[in-house]
Amino acid sequence: MHRELRSGDRLPAPLPEADRRGSAGEDAMSGWGQGYITDIGYTRTHFRELMPRYLALTALLQGFRPPDPDQPFRYLELGCGRALSLVAAAAAHPESTFVGIDFNPEHVASARRLIASAGLDNVVVHEADFESFAAGALQGEPYDFVTLHGVFSWVSSDNRDHIVSILSRCVAPGGLVFLSYNAMPGWAPMMPLQRLLRAKAEEVTGRSDQRIFEAIDFARRLGEAKAGYFTANDGLSAQLTRIEGQDVRYLAHEYLNQSWTPHAFPDVADALAPAKLGFVGSTHFPNNVDRFVMSGELQTLVGTVSDWRLREYTRDLVVNTVFRRDVWGRGAERLSQDEQQHLLSRIRLVAIADFPQPPTAFAIPVGEIRFSQDMARIVWSALQSGPMSIEEIGRSVAFSRENWLDYLTLLVHAGRAHPCRSAGTVAAATRDRARRLNAALQDEARVPAVAAFLASPLLCGALPLDPADQLLYRLWTDHPEMDDASRADRLRNAIADHSLIAVPEGGSLEELMAERANAGAVAARLRMWRDLGIEP
Structure with a gap:
């Protein structure tokens, strides 16, 4: 089973000194900041x-x-x-x-x-x-x-x-x-906690990353001491645990702004x-x-x-x-059902995950929805072969339109597929722009502490990377002549040496390396990247 690799300590540590970037001599909320955090920048994230x-x-x-x-x-x-x-x-x-x-x-x-x-x-x-x-x-x-x-x-x-x-x-x-x-x-139970974090942070000296670190630690100790607010709100302890694994830049901007609403x-x-x-x-x-x-x-x-x-x-x-x-x-035109189906049929999708077996179950708010293995296999195989229009996919599946369209929609929602353009319409100049952007992004990246991304001219956007993917991409760009078995060996060593790559709960480092750092897995990942127009 494919596992996503995540990074992060239990409690978000303050940023290293070299990474605490803000305008020189600035307070957390400068006069021009209008109550907004300005002493540390926001995360480097793609949406x-x-x-x-x-x-x-x-x-x-x-x-x-x-x-x-x-x-x-x-x-x-x-x-x-x-x-x-x-x-x-x-x-x-x-x-x-x-x-x-x-x-x-x-x-x-x-x-x-x-x-x-x-x-x-x-x-x-x-x-x-x-x-x-x-x-x-x-x-x-x-x-x-x-x-x-x-x-x-x-x-x-x-x-x-x-x-x-x-x-x-x-x-x-x-x-x-x-x-x-x-x-x-959804935020109603968290509003007192946000107010606590901001008030406690105002009491602490230092930059916003240090202050949110101290405030979260204080809130955690209140919870552990069975403060009534925490015992009366069952989900708060879990929420604090989730917060503790998030990027400290995000946490400072989320919880310390004066006008948070x-x-x-x-x-x-x-x-x-x-x-x-x-x-x-x-x-x-x-x-x-x-x-x-x-x-x-x-x-x-x-x-x-x-x-x-x-x-x-x-x-x-x-x-x-x-x-x-x-x-x-603003004045968006409501389509007839025929017009909607016609325009939807032209939308192209492509797989952005390299699972050999198709996903068949998806978590939804009312539980779980499951799809036929046969239908999922046909659709997933089509998406893995390259950009396919919804019309082309529909012609290959002998199931109800609602059923396979639900499946496609949930694949996209789950980050397993993505809308894209036709492969034949990606100009060489556009591929070169993506290559230059990816080179610039790699130059900026110091360590793969959080998920990054690669620009994809086929997706007309970007593909998210976990820390192991970042290590693999660097191996690919630094050693384009290397074969997949050698890349897998190097990746295995890099994962073992890299303290920022966390082992998922219930797993082991050996299992992760066996799953992600083998020649077959490396070849599949690089093949998918090439298909998406991502090149070293």
Whole structure:
């Protein structure tokens, strides 16, 4: 069975001195930071939900016409951080225009270095806050795709108003907006803990990574001492354990911002109404399908709610939603069933996992859904052979459309498949852009302490890497002449020597090395990378 390798200690240690990057002489929340953490930068992370093809697939599955990602488009990311998602998309779409804004000069400098190193000429990152951008100095023509990942929960109410002002002027008719945020009711039990962590961190001197480290340790000791809040909320201990394995940069930005606010869906919908945005659906695909998230009795009950805002919030209450990943549209056209099926049939998908046997079971909020081994084998084999249109897949499967389309949707959701372009449409120049970006990313990476990614011109985005994959990719690029057996030997030694690669619970280092560091596994992984347009 394939195991994903993760890294991280039980308690998130403060960053090494060389990695504590922030503007020189800065306090945790500088005057220009408006209550936002600025003394350490955010994580180096790629989010597939921000990719144009992923957003287009979300809209089509929900019956809306998206902008065509195969035609030139304009893309804007608000609060882009280090802009890794933005840059990965830009590398794959040389004919389109990409713009990012972030108010943290460290993030902007990091993004600009990466853009310059990769030699990309269709993407720019501006240093600007939401207020100045809303004033119109940098807006220009409207955008077909606008994305904001998480920032809506981390900024002040004034800045949320500025965001809505930007959206009201920057989204093209028919354009899509991705907006993710901490949601109610899932965050409700955690609100006192967040307040505790922020208050305790304010009591501690030092940088934000040190302060969140001390605050989490204090909260853990309260839990171990059976403080009433912890004993009354059964899930808190598990939540603290989960927090302790996360990147300290994320934790500082998540828990220490002064304006941290989880939102209820109706409030977000009302806030976005002046920007003429209507709800399209969630990029968390199971949440769009009632039978995946609630019992028959609950489906009937939720079906009695006529107001769409309340209905969606009721679904959040059913699922206990913690984080929403929503797509909104400005005048998005509702498709007829025939139009939807026609456009969906042209979507191409490809496998991005090298399992020899097809996945047949998926965890969903109401338990588990299982699919026929025969159907799964046919679909999985097709996806592993290269990009396949949904129409081509459907012709090869003698099962109901709903059944195999559910299977494809859950494969994508689980990160086993991904929307892509036709292999024959990837120009040599686009492959070269991806190669340059991957070289720049490897130059930036010091140690594979967290999952990284490789730009893929076929996916029009990126492929996530676990730490063992990072080690293998470096072996591949440093020693392209080496055979797979020799690479497997080197990888086995590297895994054994690398303290940042954690052994999954119940497993052993020997099992991991046997599974991932053998010639067959190495050959399969490299073959998949080549098929995705990833080259050394």
